[in-house]
Amino acid sequence: MLDELLAAWISRQRWFGGKGRPIDDLSIDADVELAAGLRHLIVAVWQDGSRDRYQLLLGERDDLPERLSHALIGTQDATYLYDAVHDSDLMHVLLEGMAADGTRNGLRMRHVPGHTVDTSPRSLVLGAEQSNTSLVFGDAYICKLFRRLIPGVNPELEIITALADRNAPHIAQPYGWIEADLDGTDTTLAIMQEFLTPANDGWDLALASVRDLYASLPEVPAGEAGGDFAAEALRLGIATARVHHELAAAFPTSIVEIHEVKRMAEGLRRRLGRAVAEVPELRPHVSAIEAAYHQVELLTTEVPVQRVHGDFHLGQVMRTPTDWVILDFEGEPGQPLAERRALSSPLRDVAGMLRSFDYAARHLLLGHSEAERLEPRAQEWADRNRAAFLDGYTEGGGVINAADAALLRAFELSKAVYEVVYEARNRPAWMPIPLAAFRPRAA
Numbered sequence: 435m436l437d438e439l440l441a442a443w444i445s446r447q448r449w450f451g452g453k454g455r456p457i458d459d460l461s462i463d464a465d466v467e468l469a470a471g472l473r474h475l476i477v478a479v480w481q482d483g484s485r486d487r488y489q490l491l492l493g494e495r496d497d498l499p500e501r502l503s504h505a506l507i508g509t510q511d512a513t514y515l516y517d518a519v520h521d522s523d524l525m526h527v528l529l530e531g532m533a534a535d536g537t538r539n540g541l542r543m544r545h546v547p548g549h550t551v552d553t554s555p556r557s558l559v560l561g562a563e564q565s566n567t568s569l570v571f572g573d574a575y576i577c578k579l580f581r582r583l584i585p586g587v588n589p590e591l592e593i594i595t596a597l598a599d600r601n602a603p604h605i606a607q608p609y610g611w612i613e614a615d616l617d618g619t620d621t622t623l624a625i626m627q628e629f630l631t632p633a634n635d636g637w638d639l640a641l642a643s644v645r646d647l648y649a650s651l652p653e654v655p656a657g658e659a660g661g662d663f664a665a666e667a668l669r670l671g672i673a674t675a676r677v678h679h680e681l682a683a684a685f686p687t688s689i690v691e692i693h694e695v696k697r698m699a700e701g702l703r704r705r706l707g708r709a710v711a712e713v714p715e716l717r718p719h720v721s722a723i724e725a726a727y728h729q730v731e732l733l734t735t736e737v738p739v740q741r742v743h744g745d746f747h748l749g750q751v752m753r754t755p756t757d758w759v760i761l762d763f764e765g766e767p768g769q770p771l772a773e774r775r776a777l778s779s780p781l782r783d784v785a786g787m788l789r790s791f792d793y794a795a796r797h798l799l800l801g802h803s804e805a806e807r808l809e810p811r812a813q814e815w816a817d818r819n820r821a822a823f824l825d826g827y828t829e830g831g832g833v834i835n836a837a838d839a840a841l842l843r844a845f846e847l848s849k850a851v852y853e854v855v856y857e858a859r860n861r862p863a864w865m866p867i868p869l870a871a872f873r874p875r876a877a
Protein backbone atom coordinates (compact mmCIF):
# COMPACT_ATOMS: atom_id res chain seq x y z
CA MET A 435 0.00 0.00 0.00
CA LEU A 436 1.34 3.43 -1.00
CA ASP A 437 0.41 5.07 2.32
CA GLU A 438 2.45 2.49 4.25
CA LEU A 439 5.45 2.89 1.96
CA LEU A 440 5.28 6.65 2.37
CA ALA A 441 4.90 6.49 6.16
CA ALA A 442 8.04 4.35 6.49
CA TRP A 443 10.00 6.60 4.14
CA ILE A 444 8.84 10.00 5.42
CA SER A 445 9.83 9.24 9.00
CA ARG A 446 13.47 8.95 7.82
CA GLN A 447 13.57 12.26 5.93
CA ARG A 448 15.53 15.04 7.57
CA TRP A 449 12.87 17.60 6.71
CA PHE A 450 10.18 15.55 8.48
CA GLY A 451 9.12 17.55 11.54
CA GLY A 452 7.77 14.64 13.57
CA LYS A 453 10.95 12.55 13.82
CA GLY A 454 11.24 10.31 16.83
CA ARG A 455 7.47 10.02 17.34
CA PRO A 456 5.49 7.12 15.86
CA ILE A 457 3.24 7.90 12.89
CA ASP A 458 -0.31 6.83 13.76
CA ASP A 459 -1.67 7.29 10.26
CA LEU A 460 -0.72 8.70 6.87
CA SER A 461 -3.42 9.52 4.32
CA ILE A 462 -3.06 10.87 0.80
CA ASP A 463 -5.11 14.08 0.55
CA ALA A 464 -4.18 14.90 -3.06
CA ASP A 465 -2.41 12.99 -5.81
CA VAL A 466 -2.17 14.64 -9.23
CA GLU A 467 -0.06 14.04 -12.31
CA LEU A 468 2.29 16.86 -13.31
CA ALA A 469 3.93 15.07 -16.24
CA ALA A 470 4.46 11.50 -17.37
CA GLY A 471 6.15 9.75 -14.42
CA LEU A 472 5.78 12.72 -12.04
CA ARG A 473 3.07 12.94 -9.37
CA HIS A 474 2.46 15.66 -6.83
CA LEU A 475 1.10 14.44 -3.51
CA ILE A 476 -0.13 16.14 -0.38
CA VAL A 477 -0.12 13.71 2.52
CA ALA A 478 -1.54 14.13 6.00
CA VAL A 479 0.55 12.64 8.78
CA TRP A 480 -1.14 11.98 12.12
CA GLN A 481 0.94 11.81 15.30
CA ASP A 482 -0.33 12.04 18.90
CA GLY A 483 -3.71 13.29 17.69
CA SER A 484 -2.32 16.16 15.61
CA ARG A 485 -2.02 16.42 11.84
CA ASP A 486 0.73 17.87 9.67
CA ARG A 487 0.60 18.03 5.92
CA TYR A 488 3.60 17.53 3.63
CA GLN A 489 4.11 17.82 -0.10
CA LEU A 490 5.91 15.05 -1.97
CA LEU A 491 7.03 14.76 -5.55
CA LEU A 492 6.83 11.16 -6.60
CA GLY A 493 8.74 9.79 -9.57
CA GLU A 494 7.70 6.57 -11.31
CA ARG A 495 9.94 4.42 -13.51
CA ASP A 496 10.03 0.85 -14.73
CA ASP A 497 13.79 0.84 -14.19
CA LEU A 498 15.62 2.87 -11.63
CA PRO A 499 19.08 4.03 -12.72
CA GLU A 500 21.91 3.71 -10.19
CA ARG A 501 22.12 7.51 -9.77
CA LEU A 502 18.57 7.51 -8.36
CA SER A 503 18.80 4.42 -6.18
CA HIS A 504 19.32 6.53 -3.01
CA ALA A 505 15.95 8.21 -3.70
CA LEU A 506 13.95 4.98 -3.79
CA ILE A 507 10.76 4.97 -1.72
CA GLY A 508 9.59 1.49 -2.73
CA THR A 509 8.04 -0.54 -5.53
CA GLN A 510 4.42 -1.00 -6.43
CA ASP A 511 3.11 -3.23 -9.24
CA ALA A 512 6.66 -3.55 -10.62
CA THR A 513 7.03 0.28 -10.77
CA TYR A 514 9.78 2.04 -8.86
CA LEU A 515 8.49 4.95 -6.78
CA TYR A 516 11.13 7.48 -5.75
CA ASP A 517 11.68 10.99 -4.45
CA ALA A 518 11.51 12.94 -7.72
CA VAL A 519 13.42 15.96 -6.38
CA HIS A 520 16.59 14.01 -7.21
CA ASP A 521 15.57 13.53 -10.85
CA SER A 522 16.64 16.61 -12.80
CA ASP A 523 14.60 15.54 -15.84
CA LEU A 524 11.44 15.67 -13.75
CA MET A 525 12.37 18.84 -11.86
CA HIS A 526 12.75 20.51 -15.22
CA VAL A 527 8.96 20.28 -15.47
CA LEU A 528 8.73 22.76 -12.58
CA LEU A 529 11.22 25.16 -14.13
CA GLU A 530 9.42 25.07 -17.47
CA GLY A 531 6.08 25.42 -15.72
CA MET A 532 7.22 28.59 -13.93
CA ALA A 533 8.77 29.99 -17.14
CA ALA A 534 5.48 29.48 -19.00
CA ASP A 535 3.08 30.37 -16.16
CA GLY A 536 1.64 26.87 -16.54
CA THR A 537 -1.18 25.36 -14.53
CA ARG A 538 -1.31 21.61 -14.18
CA ASN A 539 -4.02 19.80 -12.25
CA GLY A 540 -4.47 22.64 -9.78
CA LEU A 541 -0.77 23.47 -9.38
CA ARG A 542 -0.13 27.01 -10.53
CA MET A 543 3.48 27.63 -11.59
CA ARG A 544 4.26 31.32 -11.94
CA HIS A 545 7.13 33.62 -12.76
CA VAL A 546 7.61 37.12 -11.47
CA PRO A 547 6.20 39.52 -14.09
CA GLY A 548 8.89 41.30 -16.08
CA HIS A 549 11.45 38.51 -15.65
CA THR A 550 12.20 35.74 -18.10
CA VAL A 551 13.07 32.37 -16.62
CA ASP A 552 15.94 30.58 -18.36
CA THR A 553 14.92 26.94 -18.76
CA SER A 554 18.35 25.62 -19.72
CA PRO A 555 19.91 24.85 -16.31
CA ARG A 556 19.67 21.40 -14.73
CA SER A 557 18.85 20.90 -11.07
CA LEU A 558 20.73 19.48 -8.10
CA VAL A 559 19.41 19.06 -4.57
CA LEU A 560 21.21 21.34 -2.13
CA GLY A 561 22.98 19.29 0.52
CA ALA A 562 22.42 21.67 3.48
CA GLU A 563 20.64 20.52 6.64
CA GLN A 564 17.22 21.95 5.98
CA SER A 565 13.63 21.65 6.99
CA ASN A 566 12.70 22.07 3.31
CA THR A 567 14.22 20.85 0.05
CA SER A 568 16.10 23.29 -2.16
CA LEU A 569 16.85 22.67 -5.82
CA VAL A 570 19.69 24.59 -7.37
CA PHE A 571 19.30 25.13 -11.14
CA GLY A 572 22.80 25.58 -12.60
CA ASP A 573 24.21 28.69 -10.99
CA ALA A 574 21.07 30.67 -11.83
CA TYR A 575 18.28 29.80 -9.42
CA ILE A 576 17.54 28.19 -6.09
CA CYS A 577 14.02 26.84 -5.71
CA LYS A 578 12.88 26.05 -2.18
CA LEU A 579 10.15 23.40 -2.02
CA PHE A 580 8.34 23.70 1.27
CA ARG A 581 7.85 20.28 2.75
CA ARG A 582 5.47 20.92 5.63
CA LEU A 583 2.55 22.90 4.26
CA ILE A 584 0.66 25.61 6.08
CA PRO A 585 -2.33 27.09 4.24
CA GLY A 586 -1.65 30.63 3.03
CA VAL A 587 0.85 32.72 1.13
CA ASN A 588 4.33 32.21 2.55
CA PRO A 589 5.59 35.46 4.15
CA GLU A 590 8.91 34.98 2.34
CA LEU A 591 7.18 35.25 -1.05
CA GLU A 592 5.08 38.19 0.06
CA ILE A 593 8.11 40.07 1.37
CA ILE A 594 10.68 39.43 -1.33
CA THR A 595 8.30 40.22 -4.16
CA ALA A 596 7.30 43.49 -2.45
CA LEU A 597 10.93 44.41 -1.78
CA ALA A 598 12.03 43.45 -5.30
CA ASP A 599 9.26 45.71 -6.70
CA ARG A 600 10.97 48.55 -4.87
CA ASN A 601 14.42 47.52 -6.15
CA ALA A 602 15.40 47.11 -2.52
CA PRO A 603 19.06 46.24 -1.90
CA HIS A 604 20.31 43.24 0.10
CA ILE A 605 17.75 40.68 -1.09
CA ALA A 606 17.97 37.79 -3.56
CA GLN A 607 15.82 38.53 -6.62
CA PRO A 608 12.67 36.37 -6.74
CA TYR A 609 11.96 34.69 -10.09
CA GLY A 610 9.01 32.40 -9.59
CA TRP A 611 6.80 30.39 -7.31
CA ILE A 612 4.37 27.47 -7.26
CA GLU A 613 1.02 27.61 -5.51
CA ALA A 614 -2.15 25.57 -5.10
CA ASP A 615 -5.32 25.70 -3.04
CA LEU A 616 -5.10 24.11 0.37
CA ASP A 617 -8.28 24.22 2.45
CA GLY A 618 -9.61 26.74 -0.09
CA THR A 619 -6.66 29.11 0.50
CA ASP A 620 -3.88 30.09 -1.95
CA THR A 621 -0.89 28.26 -0.54
CA THR A 622 2.77 28.67 -1.51
CA LEU A 623 4.39 25.34 -2.37
CA ALA A 624 7.75 26.60 -3.65
CA ILE A 625 9.71 29.82 -4.20
CA MET A 626 12.46 30.30 -6.77
CA GLN A 627 15.10 32.99 -6.30
CA GLU A 628 18.41 34.14 -7.67
CA PHE A 629 21.17 31.71 -6.62
CA LEU A 630 23.90 33.74 -4.97
CA THR A 631 27.29 32.59 -6.15
CA PRO A 632 30.01 33.02 -5.17
CA ALA A 633 28.70 33.69 -1.67
CA ASN A 634 29.29 32.54 1.89
CA ASP A 635 26.90 32.00 4.70
CA GLY A 636 27.34 34.51 7.56
CA TRP A 637 27.57 31.73 10.14
CA ASP A 638 30.51 30.06 8.37
CA LEU A 639 32.32 33.38 7.97
CA ALA A 640 31.80 34.29 11.62
CA LEU A 641 33.07 30.89 12.77
CA ALA A 642 36.18 31.24 10.63
CA SER A 643 36.86 34.54 12.38
CA VAL A 644 36.32 33.05 15.86
CA ARG A 645 38.61 30.15 14.98
CA ASP A 646 41.36 32.60 14.00
CA LEU A 647 41.01 34.43 17.27
CA TYR A 648 41.17 31.24 19.34
CA ALA A 649 44.25 30.13 17.44
CA SER A 650 46.12 33.40 17.89
CA LEU A 651 49.08 32.83 20.22
CA PRO A 652 50.40 34.87 21.88
CA GLU A 653 46.92 36.22 22.51
CA VAL A 654 46.24 39.48 20.69
CA PRO A 655 43.15 41.68 20.99
CA ALA A 656 40.27 40.60 18.74
CA GLY A 657 40.73 43.68 16.57
CA GLU A 658 44.32 42.67 15.76
CA ALA A 659 43.72 38.99 15.09
CA GLY A 660 43.68 37.84 11.49
CA GLY A 661 40.14 37.37 10.22
CA ASP A 662 38.62 40.09 12.41
CA PHE A 663 34.89 40.20 11.64
CA ALA A 664 33.97 43.67 12.95
CA ALA A 665 33.99 45.40 9.54
CA GLU A 666 31.62 42.68 8.28
CA ALA A 667 29.40 43.01 11.35
CA LEU A 668 29.20 46.73 10.71
CA ARG A 669 28.22 46.23 7.05
CA LEU A 670 25.64 43.69 8.17
CA GLY A 671 24.19 46.25 10.57
CA ILE A 672 23.92 48.76 7.73
CA ALA A 673 22.24 46.18 5.46
CA THR A 674 19.78 45.24 8.24
CA ALA A 675 18.77 48.86 8.79
CA ARG A 676 18.25 49.40 5.07
CA VAL A 677 16.09 46.32 4.75
CA HIS A 678 14.04 47.42 7.77
CA HIS A 679 13.59 50.79 6.08
CA GLU A 680 12.38 49.08 2.89
CA LEU A 681 10.02 46.81 4.83
CA ALA A 682 8.54 49.85 6.57
CA ALA A 683 8.02 51.52 3.19
CA ALA A 684 6.56 48.46 1.45
CA PHE A 685 4.08 47.37 4.16
CA PRO A 686 1.86 49.10 6.69
CA THR A 687 3.44 50.26 9.94
CA SER A 688 1.89 51.07 13.29
CA ILE A 689 2.59 52.15 16.84
CA VAL A 690 2.10 50.22 20.06
CA GLU A 691 0.70 52.87 22.40
CA ILE A 692 2.18 53.20 25.87
CA HIS A 693 -0.84 51.60 27.54
CA GLU A 694 -0.52 48.60 25.20
CA VAL A 695 3.18 48.07 25.85
CA LYS A 696 2.18 46.16 28.97
CA ARG A 697 0.58 43.59 26.72
CA MET A 698 3.89 43.09 24.89
CA ALA A 699 5.50 42.19 28.20
CA GLU A 700 2.63 39.82 28.95
CA GLY A 701 3.25 38.11 25.61
CA LEU A 702 6.91 37.63 26.48
CA ARG A 703 5.95 36.21 29.88
CA ARG A 704 3.47 33.75 28.37
CA ARG A 705 6.17 32.40 26.08
CA LEU A 706 8.54 32.12 29.02
CA GLY A 707 5.91 30.14 30.95
CA ARG A 708 5.48 27.69 28.10
CA ALA A 709 9.24 27.34 27.67
CA VAL A 710 9.91 26.68 31.37
CA ALA A 711 7.21 24.00 31.38
CA GLU A 712 9.06 22.25 28.55
CA VAL A 713 12.69 22.84 29.56
CA PRO A 714 13.34 22.79 33.33
CA GLU A 715 16.91 24.10 32.84
CA LEU A 716 15.30 27.53 32.42
CA ARG A 717 13.82 27.52 35.92
CA PRO A 718 16.77 29.09 37.82
CA HIS A 719 16.71 32.05 35.43
CA VAL A 720 13.03 32.91 35.52
CA SER A 721 13.16 35.72 38.05
CA ALA A 722 16.04 37.51 36.29
CA ILE A 723 14.24 37.19 32.95
CA GLU A 724 10.99 38.45 34.42
CA ALA A 725 12.79 41.40 35.95
CA ALA A 726 14.00 42.37 32.47
CA TYR A 727 10.46 41.97 31.08
CA HIS A 728 9.18 44.20 33.89
CA GLN A 729 11.42 47.00 32.60
CA VAL A 730 9.40 46.89 29.37
CA GLU A 731 6.22 47.55 31.34
CA LEU A 732 7.83 50.67 32.77
CA LEU A 733 8.46 52.16 29.33
CA THR A 734 7.04 55.60 28.85
CA THR A 735 7.38 55.76 25.08
CA GLU A 736 5.34 54.13 22.34
CA VAL A 737 6.90 51.35 20.27
CA PRO A 738 6.94 51.56 16.45
CA VAL A 739 6.10 48.27 14.74
CA GLN A 740 6.37 47.04 11.14
CA ARG A 741 6.97 43.86 9.12
CA VAL A 742 10.26 42.29 10.17
CA HIS A 743 12.38 39.27 9.30
CA GLY A 744 11.32 37.35 12.40
CA ASP A 745 14.05 34.68 12.56
CA PHE A 746 17.16 36.74 12.00
CA HIS A 747 20.52 35.10 12.60
CA LEU A 748 23.90 34.58 10.93
CA GLY A 749 22.65 31.51 9.04
CA GLN A 750 20.10 33.70 7.24
CA VAL A 751 22.57 36.12 5.67
CA MET A 752 25.02 35.58 2.86
CA ARG A 753 28.06 37.60 1.90
CA THR A 754 28.47 38.05 -1.84
CA PRO A 755 31.60 39.70 -3.27
CA THR A 756 29.80 43.05 -3.03
CA ASP A 757 27.64 43.01 0.10
CA TRP A 758 25.37 41.16 2.51
CA VAL A 759 22.12 39.60 1.31
CA ILE A 760 19.33 38.71 3.71
CA LEU A 761 17.41 35.47 3.14
CA ASP A 762 14.43 33.62 4.46
CA PHE A 763 11.89 36.25 5.53
CA GLU A 764 9.60 33.47 6.73
CA GLY A 765 9.18 34.60 10.31
CA GLU A 766 9.71 32.41 13.32
CA PRO A 767 9.35 28.76 12.33
CA GLY A 768 6.61 26.91 14.15
CA GLN A 769 4.44 29.99 14.72
CA PRO A 770 1.04 30.29 13.02
CA LEU A 771 1.09 32.28 9.78
CA ALA A 772 -0.88 35.19 11.26
CA GLU A 773 1.73 35.64 13.97
CA ARG A 774 4.60 35.37 11.50
CA ARG A 775 3.03 38.15 9.42
CA ALA A 776 2.16 40.37 12.38
CA LEU A 777 3.79 43.77 12.77
CA SER A 778 6.58 43.76 15.30
CA SER A 779 9.42 45.90 16.57
CA PRO A 780 12.46 45.77 14.25
CA LEU A 781 14.49 45.53 17.45
CA ARG A 782 13.44 41.88 17.54
CA ASP A 783 15.61 41.27 14.49
CA VAL A 784 18.43 43.32 15.98
CA ALA A 785 18.18 41.16 19.11
CA GLY A 786 18.21 37.99 16.98
CA MET A 787 21.48 38.97 15.32
CA LEU A 788 23.05 40.06 18.62
CA ARG A 789 22.26 36.61 19.99
CA SER A 790 23.77 35.05 16.91
CA PHE A 791 27.13 36.76 17.56
CA ASP A 792 27.03 35.16 20.99
CA TYR A 793 26.30 31.80 19.40
CA ALA A 794 29.18 32.07 16.95
CA ALA A 795 31.58 33.09 19.72
CA ARG A 796 30.60 30.22 22.02
CA HIS A 797 29.91 27.44 19.57
CA LEU A 798 33.56 26.37 19.32
CA LEU A 799 33.83 26.24 23.11
CA LEU A 800 31.43 23.29 23.28
CA GLY A 801 33.54 20.30 24.31
CA HIS A 802 36.78 22.34 23.86
CA SER A 803 39.57 21.21 26.19
CA GLU A 804 40.58 24.83 26.80
CA ALA A 805 37.09 26.24 27.10
CA GLU A 806 37.87 27.99 30.36
CA ARG A 807 40.91 29.82 28.98
CA LEU A 808 39.03 30.77 25.81
CA GLU A 809 35.81 31.96 27.48
CA PRO A 810 37.02 35.60 27.87
CA ARG A 811 38.12 35.54 24.21
CA ALA A 812 34.63 34.40 23.21
CA GLN A 813 33.14 37.24 25.20
CA GLU A 814 35.54 39.71 23.61
CA TRP A 815 34.66 38.52 20.09
CA ALA A 816 30.94 38.68 20.82
CA ASP A 817 31.14 42.13 22.43
CA ARG A 818 33.23 43.54 19.59
CA ASN A 819 30.97 42.26 16.84
CA ARG A 820 27.73 43.05 18.62
CA ALA A 821 28.93 46.64 19.06
CA ALA A 822 30.01 46.88 15.41
CA PHE A 823 26.63 45.52 14.25
CA LEU A 824 24.78 48.10 16.38
CA ASP A 825 27.02 50.90 15.03
CA GLY A 826 26.26 49.73 11.50
CA TYR A 827 22.54 49.57 12.24
CA THR A 828 22.54 53.20 13.35
CA GLU A 829 24.81 54.23 10.46
CA GLY A 830 22.34 52.60 8.04
CA GLY A 831 19.51 54.73 9.44
CA GLY A 832 18.12 52.29 12.02
CA VAL A 833 16.82 53.87 15.18
CA ILE A 834 17.84 52.68 18.63
CA ASN A 835 16.91 55.24 21.28
CA ALA A 836 18.14 55.25 24.86
CA ALA A 837 14.69 54.02 25.88
CA ASP A 838 15.10 51.05 23.55
CA ALA A 839 17.75 49.43 25.74
CA ALA A 840 15.09 47.79 27.92
CA LEU A 841 13.22 46.52 24.89
CA LEU A 842 16.34 45.20 23.22
CA ARG A 843 17.42 43.41 26.40
CA ALA A 844 13.96 41.85 26.79
CA PHE A 845 13.91 40.72 23.15
CA GLU A 846 17.38 39.23 23.48
CA LEU A 847 16.35 37.27 26.55
CA SER A 848 13.15 36.17 24.86
CA LYS A 849 15.15 34.98 21.85
CA ALA A 850 17.51 33.10 24.18
CA VAL A 851 14.47 31.44 25.78
CA TYR A 852 13.28 30.41 22.30
CA GLU A 853 16.75 29.10 21.54
CA VAL A 854 16.93 27.01 24.70
CA VAL A 855 13.69 25.30 23.64
CA TYR A 856 14.96 24.95 20.05
CA GLU A 857 18.21 23.35 21.21
CA ALA A 858 16.48 21.11 23.76
CA ARG A 859 14.34 19.76 20.93
CA ASN A 860 16.95 19.58 18.18
CA ARG A 861 20.54 19.74 19.47
CA PRO A 862 20.64 19.27 23.25
CA ALA A 863 24.46 19.46 23.25
CA TRP A 864 24.15 23.12 22.17
CA MET A 865 21.93 24.16 25.12
CA PRO A 866 24.82 25.70 27.11
CA ILE A 867 25.11 28.41 24.42
CA PRO A 868 21.74 30.11 24.96
CA LEU A 869 21.79 29.29 28.69
CA ALA A 870 24.94 31.45 28.97
CA ALA A 871 22.78 34.45 27.99
CA PHE A 872 21.15 34.39 31.43
CA ARG A 873 24.38 34.75 33.39
CA PRO A 874 24.46 38.01 35.34
CA ARG A 875 26.27 40.69 33.35
CA ALA A 876 28.74 43.22 34.68
CA ALA A 877 27.06 46.63 34.91
Ligand SMILES: Nc1ncnc2c1ncn2[C@@H]1O[C@H](COP(=O)(O)OP(=O)(O)O)[C@@H](O)[C@H]1O
Pocket residue numbers: 560562563564565566568576578606627628629630631633635749750761762
Ligand atom coordinates in the same frame (compact mmCIF):
# COMPACT_ATOMS: atom_id res chain seq x y z
N1 LIG B 1 19.56 32.63 -2.80
C1 LIG B 1 20.50 31.77 -2.36
N2 LIG B 1 21.69 31.66 -2.96
C2 LIG B 1 22.63 30.79 -2.53
N3 LIG B 1 22.45 29.95 -1.49
C3 LIG B 1 21.29 30.01 -0.84
C4 LIG B 1 20.24 30.90 -1.23
N4 LIG B 1 19.18 30.72 -0.40
C5 LIG B 1 19.55 29.77 0.47
N5 LIG B 1 20.81 29.34 0.22
C6 LIG B 1 21.56 28.29 0.96
O1 LIG B 1 20.64 27.37 1.50
C7 LIG B 1 20.77 27.31 2.94
C8 LIG B 1 19.40 27.11 3.59
O2 LIG B 1 18.49 28.05 3.11
P1 LIG B 1 17.26 28.57 3.93
O3 LIG B 1 16.44 29.42 3.05
O4 LIG B 1 17.76 29.21 5.20
O5 LIG B 1 16.49 27.21 4.23
P2 LIG B 1 15.69 26.74 5.53
O6 LIG B 1 14.55 27.68 5.71
O7 LIG B 1 15.21 25.36 5.22
O8 LIG B 1 16.68 26.78 6.68
C9 LIG B 1 21.40 28.66 3.31
O9 LIG B 1 22.12 28.60 4.51
C10 LIG B 1 22.30 28.89 2.12
O10 LIG B 1 23.51 28.19 2.30
Ligand SMILES: O=P(O)(O)O[C@H]1O[C@H](CO)[C@@H](O[C@H]2O[C@H](CO)[C@@H](O)[C@H](O)[C@H]2O)[C@H](O)[C@H]1O
Pocket residue numbers: 565637745747748749750767786789790791793794853856
Ligand atom coordinates in the same frame (compact mmCIF):
# COMPACT_ATOMS: atom_id res chain seq x y z
O1 LIG C 1 16.16 26.73 10.47
P1 LIG C 1 16.11 28.22 10.57
O2 LIG C 1 17.25 28.92 9.92
O3 LIG C 1 14.78 28.77 10.18
O4 LIG C 1 16.27 28.64 12.14
C1 LIG C 1 16.19 27.73 13.21
O5 LIG C 1 17.41 27.01 13.29
C2 LIG C 1 18.57 27.79 13.64
C3 LIG C 1 19.72 26.82 13.79
O6 LIG C 1 20.33 26.58 12.57
C4 LIG C 1 18.37 28.53 14.97
O7 LIG C 1 19.47 29.40 15.16
C5 LIG C 1 20.31 29.21 16.28
O8 LIG C 1 21.52 28.58 15.83
C6 LIG C 1 22.26 29.35 14.89
C7 LIG C 1 23.52 28.57 14.58
O9 LIG C 1 23.23 27.31 14.04
C8 LIG C 1 22.62 30.72 15.46
O10 LIG C 1 23.26 31.50 14.45
C9 LIG C 1 21.34 31.45 15.88
O11 LIG C 1 21.66 32.68 16.51
C10 LIG C 1 20.59 30.59 16.87
O12 LIG C 1 19.35 31.22 17.19
C11 LIG C 1 17.12 29.40 14.88
O13 LIG C 1 16.93 30.04 16.15
C12 LIG C 1 15.93 28.50 14.52
O14 LIG C 1 14.79 29.30 14.37
